Amino acid sequence: MALRLGLVGAGFIAGVYAHAAARVPAVQLTAVASPRSAAEFASRWGIPHAFDDWRRLLAEAPIDAVAIAAPNDLHAPVAIAAAAAGKHVLCEKPLACGLPAAREMVDACDRAGVLLACAENLLFAPMYERAAALVRRGELGEPYLVRQVQAHAGPYADWFWQVDRTGGGALIDMGAHGVALVSRLLGAWPESVSAVLSRFLHAARTPAEDHALVHLRFPGGALATVEASWAAPGGADLLEVVGPRGRLVANLDRGPAIDLYREPGPGPGAGPSGWHHVMYEEAWQFGFPQELEHFADAVAGRAAPRFSGRDALRVLEIICAAYESARTGSPVVLPFESTAPRAIDHWLGAPAT
Template identity: 40%
Template sequence: MEKVGIGLIGSQFISTIHAESIKKVANAEILAVMSPTPGHASAFAEKHQIPHHFTKLEVMLAMDEIQMIVIGAPNYLHCEITCKAAAAGKHVVVEKPLAMNLEEADLMIDTCKKAGVKLMYAEELCFTPKYVRLKGLLDEGALGRPIILKQSEKHDGPHAAHFWDVERSGGGVTMDMGCHAFQFFRWLNKNNPVKSVYAHMQTSVHGDKTIGDDNAIIIVEFENGVTGIAEESWTKLGGMDDRAEIHGSEGVAYADVLQGNSIQTYSTKGVGYAVEKAGNTIGWSFTMYEEIWNYGFPQEFEHFVDCVLNDKDPLVTGEDGRAVLEIIYAAYASAGSGKKVELPFKPSVKKPYKLWKK
């Protein structure tokens, strides 16, 4: 069986999810992991039985056996790594958000096109089983014409320090989690163009850690009249909360990724998850089984590997990542001005949060 050789970039939370997910893909093999922090890559490689580990990107990219790299590095490194990987002839999977700004996004897209490699955008909500079924209900006409789309993702804050630092992340919870909702809406609505964005943001709990937004409500208006409502929070205790709704002209559907597919749990110590404890789970929480599959990560990587093996177009592309980034920019601009922002939007700053915190 032909397998796609994969190199992982990063050795923390999201790269653990990548590693565990790729292990479930028959046509894939993780050959190497790279992290510039001494000891991180070697420990990660030992834990996940990966044959090679590196502290220098260029050394890993020189491996001919690697066909695809997966970027789990902080946001501000996505563009540089993508361009180097493309120059080395590697297909690229980039974790959300695609880049820090639209200029970087355009450079990544153009560089990968010129190099003849695929730029794939890792948005797992397009592969999450409950959400795939939700979209199926819409596509088959069971709900009629879509009117309102809703998606919310909430927990008590990010797992790595760079998310709190807006200079390295580009923004707060809207940058970190709003990106999920925006691509989710675009996917449900068949990539209909976005007409306008209106957002309200606050730093309500974590002001001692960040100047970024830790709560946000964003309204996305599409040209075909569909409205998307995103609710994002870094202030919700008790573990992850991830749910969506479709309100149509002939029906309504609700999907909760965790409840109904989990074990209601009370613990005085907190619950350990398959990958890593998801937020503060002391007290009541929802304990996941098959957590990674339930979120669609193995399905996502099975698709990306198939795209490389059989030269298929990915479901979620660099262009999709750029479109999401434009919506993120418009959201921060709206929160900063208190007004609805029309698209297309051409920002004048390199980091989205600066349109809100001026």
Template identity: 30%
Template sequence: MEKLKVAVIGCGSIAIHRHLPEYQANPFVEIVAVCDLKEDRAQLRASEYNAQAYTDYKQAITDSKADLVSVCLPNYLHAPVSVFAAEQGKHVLCEKPMATSEEEAQQMIEASNNAGKKLMIAHNQRFVPSHEKAKQLITNGEIGKVYSFRTTFGHGGPEGWSIDGKESWFFRKEEAFIGALGDLGVHKADVIRYILGTEFTEVAAMVEASAKENSDVDDQAVTILRSEKGIIGTLTASWAYGAGEDNSTVIYGEKGMLRLEDDPAYGLIATYTDGSKVNYELGQIQTNDSGGQSSSGVVDHFVDSVRNDTKPLIDGEEGYKSLQIILAALEANETKKNISL
């Protein structure tokens, strides 16, 4: 079978640390095009991966005859580039947050559906072993009825990770639209929906832009979520955890509680009301510090879904539901009212 050809649009940190090396490691894919507005960045990656360099995304998508397109761009470009790629008959893997509005998300879903092509959103947290295991335990009724949770994703901010440091688009409202909530919070919105197997119906939030100078995007947020099953919990996103990353989730149920990514040695610790405790040693969650070491699972899953014509685990509809929670949190903060989904 011929290798699938991929064009990677955007040569910033997420492309450098995740998309490009993961495509390179996949035996069924050939990287044919890389694109960046900064020509030197595109050229550098092109020479590294033996691909063609472009500065125009439309050319990169069409001229390269790519089958797959990875969208690794600032948030405001996710929808237009994904829609264009779908209209050209390409399968699209788009970084999160999927889009900057519900309208844009719907346009992306529609374009892919009309083209009969896959759309996947890069929510890598679903592939983390502790998260997969927790979903399994909850589905099997191990902790009984779930009552509550707290889930957090925070680190020192994109300046430590982005290729442009403090000058990054992450801090420019017209390019990012959503700050820490879109960067980190949307991951937790997606993974808590997935683990609990539930949809959320109500969102309350307090959001601040107080940790980063000269930036008006949200950098700290605490949200409260209520699910259709009456589960309530908090979702926190922050760019102000300067002393170290926190990517933990704790789930409280009638028969016990699960601590995920909340202990340096064990990815998952289950503690039961009968006094028993199980420590699960699972593969460590990916952090920005360990970026290049292990596969996130996203690219391989995307490639498999195209090769086997199966629905991606995080398709457009799933990405949209996770985005809705984040947009509702921003609206709740603005209006000082709880928002119904």
């Protein structure tokens, strides 16, 4: 029987989920909730139930689980209420705006006996899965340097500029991917973190950072750099791993794709002239259908969760420590305790106690 999934949110990432779910027989997208656009979204994707309030979705929709594709400040209230209603939870990264809310989410799902998984799609991206398999096979020897870059020119929705809604800037938004990916690739969590944050392009729109460089030191001495940016026109999504026997570079943003050239002048083709790199099956290349199928398998007990709520809690802890390092100018030893309601409070000022 297919997992009946309710979707909280109807923005860009919710559309990615809807597209991905159509490719996964093990998942049936049954309901969607959004205060303004649920009905239109449901009509577009053939979803039978639409609600203008996520609370109604939890109370009335015939669902087994929810996927939270809403702003970060809603992750905790939706997940906690879903757990109380006996629904499994797939939550977009970051788990919450800060560690206190994230801990509440994990505890609520543990008490209710429901699965809490974090939607870290890059762990399911075929190119990165293949890169990790090559590392595990020993092609490079024991890796000692890893670099992961997540970058674009800025968010797709206005709420990202509001730190009360996000918990931070590019670091908590994009850096969550990189921290999760390098930690999983190295098979360990880092021992310490240092970070430098900047405001290059978007200081007029947000007090948050739009560029972050994070350095992670792992047990045994391996080093990783995670670069997260809202200030990189053209974007990037790449992984580099170095070991004593070789070097690996996986450029997810540039392939697999089709090289397309358009002549200048009018014509039936849309877009500017020149060479273009056209990705195909983008949702699959970035791991979204695979992630949904795995979530259904984990709920059914057919697989152990690849990235659990506790894993996402650990990533958020590292991000909080990175903000603290950026404020103090010194490395921060892990584990790191935080009572700040927003991760960025460790950078903008003294955290709450």
